[in-house]
Amino acid sequence: MKITAIPDYCLGCGLCRIYCAAAHDGFQGNVLRAFKHGSPLPRINLINWQGLTYFNVCRHCQDAPCINACISGAMQRDENGRVYVDNSRCVSCYTCILVCPFGHPQVSRERPGILKCDLCRESNREPACLKHCPNEAIIWDEESGPTGSAKNKVHGE
Amino acid sequence: MRYLIVGSGIAAVGAVEGIRRFDRRGEITVLDGEKRGAYTRPLISYYLSDPIHYADLSFRPDSFFRLNQVEMIKARGIKIDRRARILNLDNGMQLAYDRLLLACGASPAQLELSDLNQRWVSNFYTLEDVERLNMNIREGQQAVVIGSGLIGVKAAEALLKRGLRVTLVEKAQHILPQVLSPTAAARLGVYLEKAGIKIIAGDELAAVYPQHRIQLSSGTVLQSDQLIMAVGIRPNTELAFSAGLKVGKGIVADSYLRTSDEYIFAAGDVIETPNLITSNREIMALLPHAHREGYLAGANMSGQTLFYRGGVAMNSVKLQGWSLFAAGIPKPGASIFYWQEDDKYLEIHHHQNCLQKFIAINLPEVAGPLLSIIETQLPIPEKMWQEYVECYPTIANLPALYWQKIWKGEKNDSIEC
Numbered sequence: 001m002k003i004t005a006i007p008d009y010c011l012g013c014g015l016c017r018i019y020c021a022a023a024h025d026g027f028q029g030n031v032l033r034a035f036k037h038g039s040p041l042p043r044i045n046l047i048n049w050q051g052l053t054y055f056n057v058c059r060h061c062q063d064a065p066c067i068n069a070c071i072s073g074a075m076q077r078d079e080n081g082r083v084y085v086d087n088s089r090c091v092s093c094y095t096c097i098l099v100c101p102f103g104h105p106q107v108s109r110e111r112p113g114i115l116k117c118d119l120c121r122e123s124n125r126e127p128a129c130l131k132h133c134p135n136e137a138i139i140w141d142e143e144s145g146p147t148g149s150a151k152n153k154v155h156g157e
Numbered sequence: 158m159r160y161l162i163v164g165s166g167i168a169a170v171g172a173v174e175g176i177r178r179f180d181r182r183g184e185i186t187v188l189d190g191e192k193r194g195a196y197t198r199p200l201i202s203y204y205l206s207d208p209i210h211y212a213d214l215s216f217r218p219d220s221f222f223r224l225n226q227v228e229m230i231k232a233r234g235i236k237i238d239r240r241a242r243i244l245n246l247d248n249g250m251q252l253a254y255d256r257l258l259l260a261c262g263a264s265p266a267q268l269e270l271s272d273l274n275q276r277w278v279s280n281f282y283t284l285e286d287v288e289r290l291n292m293n294i295r296e297g298q299q300a301v302v303i304g305s306g307l308i309g310v311k312a313a314e315a316l317l318k319r320g321l322r323v324t325l326v327e328k329a330q331h332i333l334p335q336v337l338s339p340t341a342a343a344r345l346g347v348y349l350e351k352a353g354i355k356i357i358a359g360d361e362l363a364a365v366y367p368q369h370r371i372q373l374s375s376g377t378v379l380q381s382d383q384l385i386m387a388v389g390i391r392p393n394t395e396l397a398f399s400a401g402l403k404v405g406k407g408i409v410a411d412s413y414l415r416t417s418d419e420y421i422f423a424a425g426d427v428i429e430t431p432n433l434i435t436s437n438r439e440i441m442a443l444l445p446h447a448h449r450e451g452y453l454a455g456a457n458m459s460g461q462t463l464f465y466r467g468g469v470a471m472n473s474v475k476l477q478g479w480s481l482f483a484a485g486i487p488k489p490g491a492s493i494f495y496w497q498e499d500d501k502y503l504e505i506h507h508h509q510n511c512l513q514k515f516i517a518i519n520l521p522e523v524a525g526p527l528l529s530i531i532e533t534q535l536p537i538p539e540k541m542w543q544e545y546v547e548c549y550p551t552i553a554n555l556p557a558l559y560w561q562k563i564w565k566g567e568k569n570d571s572i573e574c
Contacts, residue, residue: 007564047553049560056552068171068452069445071199073216091203091211097521098473098482099445101529102563103552107480107521 001081001119002141003130005055009137010046012053016129016138017042023120023128039110043117044129055138057129058083058104058117066096066105066116074114082121087113158183160458161244161252163234163396164260165189167197167444168425168451170216172258175455177225183459185226186252190233190261193284195221199444201287202311206318208291214284234261237400239418256420256458259397259408260451263390263426263442268303272365278384281312290383296320298382301371303362305332307474309387313354314476316383323354324379328361328388336472336483340495341516344502345479352477390442392427405429407440412465414454422458424450431467433532434486434513441470469531473524482524485514485531492539496546503550510536522552526559535562 021040045056074089196214305327331342392407403417425447429438471484491508502518541556
């Protein structure tokens with residue numbers, strides 16, 4: 001289960017990061033509340049590489065090195081296969097950061113623990129980034145998500 | 158199938174997970190010789206720093222063994238009868254097995270000194286060690302930590318946090334000798350001294366006297382209300398050795414984690430782990446490796462043939478707010494590139510077209526990609542590293558060859574984890 005972005009469609013506008021931040025930390029999707037009155041902490045990153053925008057999101061690897069390496073058992077997989085961090089158990093040793101070949105888990109200066117994509121498991125809705133991408137660049141990866149045919153649909157348009 | 162696991166640490170938990178992925182019905186028995194359940198040793202320094210906040214050191218939820226139908230026996234294995242496939246326990250019990258896993262871990266190495274057996278001298282390895290320290294330490298006491306490996310520096314940090322005056326003694330010329338270079342250690346040393354940890358490098362413990370006094374090789378005499386010994390570890394190989402299994406520095410296991418007996422496997426700190434870069438077998442007592450080896454051993458005991466490539470030395474540690482990442486091993490003749498700005502620091506060792514080692518201080522975003530470049534021995538020309546440290550070392554500026562590999566992986570989803 002994972003999402004990905006089609007580089008040809010991604011403009012690097014960063015709306016995904018805005019909606020990501022608003023979808024977490026109890027902001028319940030309220031962008032204004034998150035950005036005007038809170039400290040928004042997006043879980044995903046856009047990396048500009050040679051004119052392409054690389055969508056740095058968790059792959060929710062089947063054999064996840066971060067779960068394997070976590071020293072406190074904070075990094076876990078839920079019953080739907082989503083890899084998430086239980087920050088109440090995290091001791092900020094950052095071993096997950098060291099073992100992720102994609103450089104996905106982030107630290108935040110605002111608070112201890114780790115920030116990583118959890119596919120919006122708390123809201124139990126479609127990931128906010130995917131839902132709000134204006135260009136439909138963010139899609140469920142083929143065969144892995146509940147709407148596995150999304151990629152074909154987008155390509156077919 | 159009857160699985161018997163000696164040890165209840167990280168490798169044992171990994172093994173239970175590995176077995177249960179492929180075998181839901183086999184009987185699993187785990188021997189917990191320490192009688193404290195499956196806890197994470199690296200968390201003991203956190204416990205000492207704040208026993209209330211870090212009261213829970215368990216590696217998996219309490220229900221883990223019950224849900225996986227594991228029987229826990231609080232005893233140690235003392236003798237293996239390989240012919241009858243029976244393990245004798247220290248409580249007089251005998252257990253028959255079809256597959257035995259030796260995940261017996263390691264113990265703190267001991268200096269050959271007399272008078273170490275004092276109430277104010279402690280190891281820093283088990284939960285019991287830190288529980289006793291927690292009772293004995295008092296604010297304002299002098300603590301001396303012998304050894305500045307990861308255990309030593311984390312012990313020093315915890316004691317400092319509890320209000321003790323801490324001196325860290327390292328035999329090598331600089332702190333964290335296995336992890337850091339002299340340059341990186343010097344930067345960290347200045348920072349730790351500022352935070353209040355006194356560092357004495359290039360000196361070692363020579364004598365322990367009554368009345369809380371110790372003497373170092375240089376002749377320096379220190380007052381020491383608490384003396385913490387953190388001079389390394391040695392694998393618990395006695396059980397394997399007495400059973401006639403092949404043992405070097407640790408238990409020798411093949412690429413499927415099988416020992417020289419086809420029914421006996423071994424995993425974790427007790428085995429020699431193949432170094433991915435040099436192919437040498439060495440003691441690499443690291444938690445991620447222990448879990449990985451345990452998992453693969455468990456899977457292979459249940460009939461799979463999963464190959465273990467080995468690992469590289471790698472460490473991530475947060476110390477007084479600084480994050481240190483290091484992986485790989487230094488190689489003579491390597492070209493070394495440095496970058497630094499404020500409290501950020503990066504060091505890249507390049508040899509024969511491959512990244513051999515890196516040290517990153519307060520630069521978390523590049524740590525994962527750099528480790529994966531080492532592990533996959535991705536060939537990257539020296540010039541690219543030169544350019545990398547000349548510009549700002551961000552994840553986006555990593556050599557194009559890394560990014561090409563990631564983009565390709567993105568298409569085939571073939572990144573090996």
